[in-house]
Amino acid sequence: MPKHPAKPSGSSPAAVHYRVEIADLHAHLFRITLTIAQPASLQRLALPVWIPGSYLVREFSKNLQSLRARQGSRALPASQVEQLDKCSWQVRCSPDRPLVLGYEVYANDNSVRTASLDARRGFFNGSSLCLQVEGHHQAPHGLEVVPAPAISGWSVATGLNPLKINKQGFGTYLAANYDELVDCPVEMGAFWSGSFTACGVPHRFVVAGATASFDGARLLADTRKICEAQIRFWHGSKKPPHKNYLFMLNAVDDGYGGLEHRNSTALICQRQDLPRLGSSKLPEGYTTLRGLISHEYFHTWNVKRLRPAEFGSYAYDRENYTQLLWFFEGFTSYYDDLILRRAGLIDDTAYLKLLNKTINQVMQTPGRLLQSAAQASFDAWVKYYRQDENTPNATVSYYTKGALIALCFDLTLRTESKSASPATLDEVMHQLWLRCRGGMMTEADFAAVLQEVGGRSYAPEIASWVHGKSELPLRDLLQRHGVAVLDEPSQLAQTLGLRVQEAAGVQIKTVLRGGAAERAGFAAGDEWLGVEPFAAGKRKTPAEGWRLTKLDDLMLYAGAQKKMLALVARDKRLLRLELSLPPAANTWRLVLRDAAQVVPWLSPAA
Template sequence: MNNAAIRYSIRPLSVHAHTFEGRCTVASPDPTGQCFSLPAWIPGSYLIRDFARHIVAIRAVSGSRPVSLTKLDKHTWQAARLKHGESITVTCEVYAWDLSVRGAHLDETHAFFNGTSVFLRVLGQEELPCLIDIQPPAGEAFKDWRIATALEPAHGEQHCAKRHGYGLYRAASYDELIDHPVEMGRFALARFVACGIPHEIAITGQHDCDMQRLTADLKRICEWQIRFFGEPAPMPRYVFLITAVGDAYGGLEHRASTALLCSRNDLPWRGMKKMSEGYRTFLGLCSHEYFHTWNVKRIRPAAFTPYDLDRENYTTLLWAFEGITSYYDDLALLRCGAIELQDWLELLAKTISNVQRGPGRRRQTLAESSFDAWNKFYRPDENTPNAVVSYYAKGALVALALDLTLRNKTNGAISLDDIMRALWQRHGKTGIGVGEEDIRLIAEECSGLNLKRFFSAAVHGTGELPLKKLLATFGLKLEWVAAETPSFGVKTADEGGQLKLTTVYDDSAAQRAGLSAGDVLLAINDLRVASTNIDKLLTRCQPGDTVKVHAFRRDELKEFRVRLDRSQDDMARLVADARPNNLRRRWLGI
């Protein structure tokens, strides 16, 4: 037994009340009053989530003697003073009803948790090894539940868990402990080996996934990425934890696993002849989170080294860690042969269109978007498209522009691939955080180019990226197409049969007429309007026409006169030359 380790236990307490019971035992607590806390956020999702708000009960004992706990702030407790040699055990009951990749969820079908939601941090002892006893829920109904996690069994310890079984697991530190989410339940399981590394796919939820097809596709993606950065891979094994539901999309990266939420309809099915758009998108998500194994989990900003789990960790580099990853996620699918060139062109055109349609790109720089992610990107409201640019989407386009610039100016000798490998060697393998200027400096060193102007314009400016010119050099023609209908200048959503304005774009026809986000459209030119017919009504109009609009603002009926605009050329289309040049072959690998 490792007496120096922090000992944790976790068990589903009530599947109907959706509660876990977590325990933390410290053999040598601070005798002046050991402090415990729960993280305020989870790495990879840059929003203060205050996980401690889900603790519904907490208590402490030393042996059989109760120990009082004093709450110091929203997520920190201090135990009463103890005598030298006395241990302490803190038990907390945690409410778990967040079916996302960021929190914890428990019902009669499965249990899922991130360590940030259930495992208390022992302040001052975060670097000690941890032993985790994962226990089953009570009752015969759950006797066939298994465990899927990248946590390693605690070999050498009594009650060591077997793979997929209950018992003791280990982590080298608290940071490692909270970086291994756990799934418990009845899941479909598949295995494959990529470059010598065992991989597992665990799918929870109702689905008819063709596991053989999914396994083959993920294997080629993983092998390409491992070889991209260089063997051996940095993890001993890897687990894809997938929850399939009716309609959802999301993922969160971890050092040796990823938690994914998807629509069951996006998974491949037996007999699927042509890759569906949903499956293509899902593979892109898997590729994205897997690329994070290197880019952000190991190559990470100095501001995240180490993470401060109590508060926001500010950096201007999220565009690189999410945007560059977003660039490579679909590119990896193309290079490894999972998708065709036309698929990739459509995906890239969609990203270009999404950025072009957001007025926020003219207001906020990528550096600002990265820095303000905590209170802007992760807290979207009706004005977000007007004020915020996505460091994912525009970050991917800046990565594209940087890659093409490097390839063009060095005649294909240096690319963003080389920059990523240099970052891996210097920062990922060493654990040295990436400084705010390091990406530019490494790119300049590798290429011999002066890139200050590029980074100043692309990362710290709000001007348009020269994508049309850059892509043309590589045999790709960027064309812009406008929608056939005149522009109203709004985003809408169907809410209970009502057509609600969710965003009114700056300087749009709707904004000039006085319409606002939250207004509910009733009629255009005295004809009832709904999500099913608004385009048909506008198709009969011409740019410059004035239409009468009736809408409810709260409970007040309003009338507006809207002079329609011409739709902007904001729909991108990419066309590849029939005969690729050498630059394009070396770039795309085809």
């Protein structure tokens, strides 16, 4: 902390003010100076343990160091700054003078969830840097981002309201309260920046890490179509709830993900997936990137405003449970790719390919028969966000299963509707927004709107699809809407009940429940070295052995034999496991059968 702490710049009305500086780029350290204008005599402070939208306790306080306090020119002794638990502190001070705290935060997580700082780029979420001041949660909060010679070529981008900033964006921003402060991440660096207007709303897109081949104009044009389609989806010709919006994309060699915020989103993608100048062929991963953009933008309504009643007031010091992630993440996952189709960015065939992938992901997850979508939502804190080799056997993704639940409701409503204007899930979403006034929602609200739009109770479907573990009626519903469902042999790994990695030999990552590999005794972590097919007519006598370097070679060596010994290395021991090849498992392939029949579903509403 400086001997004489700098005063907040500008005439900030904030009762709580954070000054963020670069302490050391190469040590990945931010320096924060927190000023509380009117502290309590026993002032408590805490750093969040999680960030809304990412349901895992991440213990951000592990990166906080060197906390000290001052009033005026007097440094408070260490005995007056007491740590209470893993993430909270208490300071004994005079309540009639501003309290100033200084500390550093280590920032070396190049993700969308925490904070990162190096010589190329800075990024942070307020939940990683900004201590919450007890008693001042609803007071205005100021955030001052300070320039420095070491970052003279950098700029700042954030969704916060600017109070007094320079052309590069450095200066003071104002949040209405702590929730808004930590819901507006900050991007810093020499990033690419572009802008567009969608339905009268200004949007900005900044990209860090792009190469010289990056086609920013193409990205802006496609994102604009996504944004306009979604604004019209929710509001028709009316204005959306956000006055501006910011996309922050970090392009890296290997990475993918996003995190939604009230008027911004932080994204990460592989830079090879960005559109390229002078190339008419788009990278295969660009559709995935556009789907991510669509997903996070849809969250502007579905989870940031319309959200579970349990999230009415976030508790930042512990898990916040809800059984509704199948709706807020799953239904968003249904609409993200559907919006791409309706915006004209992909055709029917490309959309069905994306839907096909989701269906097969769920069908190839044994955990779908063990856990409901509602329970998977509740267990996100300990299962979905703490995945291991048994995850596919123990749980189902509320993203993918929720997307298929949305599909089933949508197609069921369309099937049962007798009017010229069919009932749709689109209308359910509209009416939910109006019923809940873009705020807190319960499952009962969803059930009530379904009944209102569909003309009957959908309690049996909710009980079966959301709270049950039975298979969804996907085949019948798709066929009723012009999509043929073909059964095809699955890949060998799925037939055996395995998920493997083949970078250096065949490494067993997951053994799926009830499969041939599990019956043979395979275990996650095994290295499958070779195979010894039994000689014809001699069940227990191997014919000859073969080295296995990729899984597909198994059928080359097995020939017509269905039984063999698998040579496996486990804990430096060599094991011979008796493996029986099962009949080929089936996977689905969706084929457009009647283009006219899918128009009401896949085309934008009139």
